[in-house]
Amino acid sequence: QVHLVESGGRAVESGGSLRLSCAASDRTISSLSVSWFRQAPGKEREFVSGIRPFASPIYANAVKGRFTITRDRAENTVYLQMDRLKPDDTATYYCAASSSRVINSNIGTQSAYAYWGQGTQVTVSN
Numbered sequence: 001q002v003h004l005v006e007s008g009g010r011a012v013e014s015g016g017s018l019r020l021s022c023a024a025s026d027r028t029i030s031s032l033s034v035s036w037f038r039q040a041p042g043k044e045r046e047f048v049s050g051i052r053p054f055a056s057p058i059y060a061n062a063v064k065g066r067f068t069i070t071r072d073r074a075e076n077t078v079y080l081q082m083d084r085l086k087p088d089d090t091a092t093y094y095c096a097a098s099s100s101r102v103i104n105s106n107i108g109t110q111s112a113y114a115y116w117g118q119g120t121q122v123t124v125s126n
Helices: none
Strands: 003-005 012-013 017-027 031-037 048-052 068-072 077-082 089-099 120-125
Touching: 012 031, 017 031, 017 089, 031 077, 048 068, 048 077, 077 120
Parallel strands: 012 120
Antiparallel strands: 003 017, 017 077, 031 048, 031 089, 068 077, 089 120
């Protein structure tokens, strides 16, 4: 069992930055495949970014070049640094994890992840 807790979401102006955190308990996060998803009001949940052991991070096209996903083993936390935020980034952001390796073709598939956090709200205003 893996318990995930997201934090760091808040309201910010367009062009600003935020760093989201996904803290894991009961399992070493460096052994997990961890991804961020987001869901805007009235829209389906979508993949944002993922990080896996011994693999390069993957980003959705919408955030590539603006968001950076990292892993801190000492803090047992995955971070999502979000820069140059836009109003379209407004959503609830969810952290998801799998104890099994997630292959490239499945990294954006929600059913590939057994563990989910409760979400953290990000609101970007004009």
